[in-house]
Amino acid sequence: MQPIDLLIEARWVVPVEPHGVVFEHHAVAVDGGRIVALLPVADARARYVPRERVVLDEHALIPGLVNAHTHNPMTLMRGLADDLPLMRWLQEHIWPAEAKAIGPEFVRDGIELAVAEMLRGGTTCCSENYFFPDVQAATYRRLGFRAMVGLPIIEFPSAWAATRDEYFDRGLAVHDEFRGEPLLGTSFAPHAPYTVSDESFERIRLLSDQLDLPVHLHLHETAHEVEDAKRERGARPFARMQSLGIVNDHLIAVHMTQLTDAEIAACAEAGVAVVHCPESNLKLASGFCPAEKLRRAGVKLAIGTDGCASNNDLDMFGEMRTAALLAKAVAEDASALDAASALRAATLGGAFALGWSERVGSIEAGKQADLAAVRLDDIETQPLYNVVSQLVYVTGRQQVSDVWIAGARKLRDRVLPDVDLGEVREKARRWRERIAGAA
Template sequence: MSVTPPQSVDLVIEARWVVPVEPHAVVLEQHAVVVDADRIVALLPIAEARAAYAPRERVELGEHALIPGLVNSHTHNPMTLLRGLADDLPLMTWLQEHIWPAEAKVIGPEFVRDGVELAVAEMLRGGTTCANENYFFPDAIGATYRKLGFRALVGLPVIEFPTAWAKTQDEYFERAGEVHDSFLGDPLVGTAFAPHAPYTVSDASFERIRVLADQLDIPVHLHLHETAHEVEEEKKKSGLRPFQRMQKLGLVNDRLIAVHMTQATDGEIAACAEAGVSVVHCPESNLKLASGFCPAEKFRRAGVNLAIATDGCASNNDLDMFGEMRTAAILAKAVAQDAAAFDAASALRAGTLNAARAMGLEEQIGSIEPGKQADLAAVRLSDLETQPLFHVASQLVYATGRHQVTDVWIAGRRKLAGRELVGMDLEAMLARTRQWRERIAAV
C-alpha cells in the first residue's frame, strides 16, 4: 500500500485562531493556512496540514488570530507628510486655506514617493495590506507601491483646475491613460478614475470618465455627499443634490466607490443598493472635520456594499484600521440608536472583504480562502489589553490595538516579521520625513 508523500509548499502558518471573514462570523480554532507562491492553497486543521504538506517555512502563532490583510479603501497617502499641519478646522477652511496652499508649494514626485513610503510602513505595522489611493502624480505613487511590494489601486485624478500634475482637462485624461497603461497586468498595482468631487469636476469631465471607465473596466473613486454644505451648494447651482447629478450623468452604477455619504436620504440608500454602488465610510475623518454621520447601519441593512477606510493622515490623523473599525462600529450604534447595529463581525468584514469588493478585488483578497492571494495579518491576542478573551471577533474590533500586529504577508511575501519591517530602511525614511517637516513648516 503506497503512502502519498506530503506536498511541498512554500509556507504553512499555524494559528490559535483563523478568522477567514468568509463564511461570515466564523472563527476556526487551531487551523493552518497553506501558501504556495503568492496564493492560499488550503485552510485546514493544523494536524491535517502537518500530515499533508511539507513547507519550506513553518510559522507557529500560538496565541494569535490570523486575519485577512486589512484593506484601506480610501486614502490620500502622500498626505501622510501633512499629518497634523492644520487641525481643528472645518473641511473647506482646512482645504482652501491650509492644505491646498501647502501642497502647491511642495507637491511633486519626491513628495509623493516619500509620503507613500511613510504610509506603507505605518499601514504594514497596523495589519493593512492594500490601499485605495486618491492623489496627484499617480505614476510616482504606483511606482512606489510596486517597489515596496504593497497592493494598491491608484487613482487617476481629475479636477477642474490646473495643478502640478496637469494643466488642462485634456492633459488630465491623456496622463490618466498613460498611467493606466503603465500598470496593465501588474500583480499588485491597478488603477481607478479618481474625480475629486462633484463640486470640483464638470459634467463634461464626468461624462468622459463614465465612458472611459466602462472601456477600461475600472472603478470610479469619488468623494460624494461629504458635508451638508456640499449638498446645499449643488442644489443652488444645478437644482439637484450631488447624488442626483451623478445619477443624471450615469455614474451611479456598480463601478462607483462613493466615499463619505454622510448626507444620504432613504431614497439614495435604496438607489445605491439597486445600482450596486459601494459606499466607503471614513468615520474618524468625518468626526474630526464635523462633516456629519454616515448612516452605516441603514446602508448595511439595505444591502449596500459598505466598506471602512481611514481617509488621509491630514484629516484623521492616522492610518489605523483597527481604530477605524472600532469607531465605525460604535458610531453606527449611536446613529442607529441600536446597540445591536453594525456588530463586530460586520465591522471586520467592512475592513476586509467589503473593501476589496469596492475596489473590484474581491476575487483576489479580503478573505482567507483557497485560490486567493496570501494577504494575511497575524494579531497577538495574549496581551493584557485583550485578556480575558471570550469572543475573537469582538476582541479584534473593540479591544485590539494595531501594536498587536506582529507579522504581515502580501502575496505570500513576509512584509512584517515580529514587528520589524522587511526590506525597508526605517531610519532613512524617518530622516527624509524630518526634512519634509522642515520644508513644509517653512512654507
C-alpha cells in the first residue's frame, strides 16, 4: 500500500472536469500538495495509507472557487458609499477615501480580512487588482492563499507611484521579487481604457508578450464609458484595444456589459477571458454581461465578485447563483448558464482566465489540491435531488466546512486555524473609525 499525506473521503465529489459529473462515495488522494487520484472510497482504502484521513459523510467536495476579479483591500470600505452610480461613487467617495487611507497597512489589513472571508466561503484563489502589489503579494504569501496579483497602471499619481515610468518600474520589480512563489502570480492591471493612455497600453502589450503575463482590465463596464469613448476618440473601447494589440489570449476583460455580436466573436477568436461580476454590475446599475452568448460562442467565462465597496461581499456561492439567474433573464432562456456551467465558470473558468488551468480549477490527478467541502445535510438543502443544482441555487457559503490550498488545510470544521479572527475584527473596527472620521 502506498503512503500519502491525505485522503479525503466524501459522499459526493464534483470534479468539474468531466463537465457536470458527480461521483458518489469517492475519495481524493493527496500527496505533496497535489491530487494523486480520484477513485471510489473502497479502492482508495485498499491502495493508500494516509497520514491523515478526513471523512465527509454528508458533504460535496468541489474544487476551490476562483474569484477572478476583486479589489480585496477595499474590503475595509464595505458599505462606505452605497446606492450611487459608478462614476459618482468612484469620483466623489471611493477615490477621495482611498487618498486619505491607502498605504501598506491598509492593503495588508484589508487582505487579511478578505482572506478570512474568502476561505470561509470556499474560495481558494483570487485575481487581485489594487495598489501596493508588493504588500499584497507578501500578505497572500504569509497567509498561504493563492493569488494573481495585479501590477497597477494608471495615468494619475497615487500613494503607490507618481509617474507612468514609476508604475512600470515598481510593478516589474514586484514581478521579479515574487515570480518563484508557488501560490502567486502577477498580471498587468491597467485600470480602464479611460484612465490609461495608448502609450501605456503599447508598453503593456510588449511586456505582456515578453513575460507571458495576463492583462487584467476593466472594459466596457457601462454604456456611459462606451459612449464617452465614441465621442472623444471616435471608437468603442474594445476597438481601441484591438488596434493596440491588447485583444489576445492574455486579456482578462472584466465586466463587459456592453458587447456587440461581432465583439463577442472577436473575443472567442482571440482567446480573451471575460470575468462576469453580476452583483457589482447590478448594484452600480452598470448593465448586463451577455454571459450565455459569451459561453455559447466559446469565450472563456469566469466569475468575480469585484470589491466589497461595490458588492458588498466576497461570496462566490451568491455570485454563482446570481450569475446563473441573471443569464437566464438576459438571454430570455431558462436553460441559459445551467448549474454545471455556472460552477465551471466559478472554478475552472477562473483558472483558465488566469492561465492556471493546468494547476487548479478541477479535481484531477496532477493538479494542486485546492478543495472545498460543502455540507449538504442542512435543513435548507433538503431534499436533495441534484448535487450540482443544489450547490448553485440553494447552498450558502456558511455551509462550507473545510478548505485546502495545495493540500494544506486552511479551514477545519468552520474554524480558521491560521487566523486570529479577534485581531482581524479589531483592525477592521479601527479602519472604520479612521475612514468614517476622514469622510
